[in-house]
Amino acid sequence: MIETPKRLEPTKETIRFLFSKTGNQCAFPGCSHSLFQADTFLAEVCHISAVKETGARFNDKLTNEDRRKEDNLIVLCRNHHSLIDNDEFEYDTDKVLQMKREHEGQFTNAFDLSEKQMKSVESSLQIILESLERIESHLGTRNSKGKEFPEQVDFDQHFSKFLNDETDFLALFLKAQPTIEDCKRVFHEDYYLDIYEHYSHMYRELCVDPVRIRKEGDKISTEYKSYEYKLTPIDEFNSWMKERDIFGIKVDLLRKGIQMYDIRFLKNNDDRFGVSFNFWLFRKGRWVFFPKPNRVMRNINSIRSDDDLRALVKVIKGMNKIGLLPKEFLSMPDARKLSFTQELVRQLKKK
């Protein structure tokens, strides 16, 4: 019998055994990122072969049970987790397995998880599970083709539906909701979760207030007779989303090499009249819609409240004064400086 791929959480025993060999360090060669800061888990438990067909290095020979075993798990910092999952050709199963073995070979003393640390790991797994379930309940069936650049047929199959009077536009937009993985592909690692949350919220609003979007949809099907697309210059998307200057630290919100498309619906092939939906991403055979990035920008701004910023400046200055600013701080990428300092502030607030 063929089993449907389904995410099963690793057992407590598995987690204990897995962590015992980590030396409290990310397994990526040369990375010295600690897995815990005090009791707080700052890294990610990653599947070497994904739990779902659409994930990285998926292997249909494995059972769901196999996929949650210790030998299919590796603990990495968020940075390196997204690196290996975004490039499964460079980081194929053999390479990641080798990484795991070499890392584990370095430690002779077992790293024992405290109860609090175990709780922190478990809650991070729980958060991932809940988000996956939320996403899947929205998406319905997914095309598992891995390609990231569309062909003409990918446009036609999807967007010509908008021209059909029978089409349920709400369903079409909702199917385009960005998943965590989509956000991770597009946005910087320090921001993709915030941005994902923002889009989840925005799409939930669509669900409860579908009238507005139905109206927009009706307009398309009755007034617009054709569609066209253009590749959005990444600078245009950048001008909405790019560089935040946060107390002198420049933060780039976007990853490199993203291809976004504008979809325009036209009246009778006359390109002077139309309606435009900006910022579609084609990823793994699926169209993802990032509407209104200016609203997302506002959201990111509001996360960094003035109080937070003042606290950050205080901490950096104070640590520098008493010589406590770690040497590696200065060589960290700017965005890492920011998250590093924020983590410190969180720790200090607790005390």
Ligand SMILES: [Zn+2]
């Ligand atoms: Zn790492």
